[in-house]
Amino acid sequence: MVKEAMFYEKVDGGKVVCRLCAHYCKILPGRIGICGVRENREGTLFTLVYQKAISTSVDPVEKKPVFHLYPGSGSFSYATVGCNFHCKFCQNSNISQFSKQRTEYIPGQDITPEQIVAMAQGYECRSIAHTYTEPIIFFEYAYEIAQKAHDADIKNIFVTNGYFTEESLKAIAPYLDAANVDLKSFEDRFYRRLVGAKLQPVLDSLKMMKKLGIWVEVTTLIIPTHNDSEDNLKNIASFIHDDLGSETPWHISRFYPHYKLMDVPPTPVATLRKARQIGLKAGLRYVYSGNVPGDEGESTYCYQCGKVLIKRWGYQILDNKIKNSKCFYCGAAIDGVGMG
């Protein structure tokens, strides 16, 4: 369904400037923005993906990954096609890189915001995850779903690349309970070469999310030879610690050859373990390894007494020793929302 877009301004000659994400696309009449799903029709900007869900599923919240919001609960997850990033290592390129396969037809099922919330309720999910592609680019849909979710006492999670503008982030903030934000590298050239974006807007969004009171977790997919240097990992860990706070979880995730990076080998487990030690040494309380089922880095440890609090295997929780948001053994306050 087509709907007039939020956050844009009309400029000279029928052009529009989209202010939804930090690309600030200037779009000529009859053209679309970088995300491939916002179109200038005779001087008015439209979203092409409103109420067009390409994917819906009930996932464990751990799959997002969000480890510090109602651990072990279900998160109703959905997406539309399109993305404002063009990552060469995208895991969902068949639905995210829609602009590359442009047609007049937008794939997806017509599902209203009310129906999304009703499905989340039906499956007894504690949260709705706006995920899989990039929720910023289906903002109008996500915004309405998020409002209705709060009316139904359901939390909202954005799994996002963090490429907000100040105005779009401030608009969704009252409804956004948590976000997992990809901080793919601390080098701007990585963003420019492998993603087609810039680093600084992501850092700005992360800092603003914390100021706005949103629970933030950070994910870094470690890609051999591209972002696995010690300096880069130390810079990410220091930024999270100094600018977001030691309570911010950092998920270090294993890369497998995918999409346009088929010639890069999987991340050695030793690299993930080294990265985890870098995060812990920087003073972060919760550093996790992802995509390595059974690794000790999947579990949550008490930052004060060191005991295992949430024992995980993949997305499964085997045991939770957090009581009233405190460590069962030493009483330290464990950060997050509804931790147990």
Ligand code: SF4
């Ligand atoms: S949301 Fe799409 S059209 Fe708008 S600025 Fe970002 S990439 Fe461009």
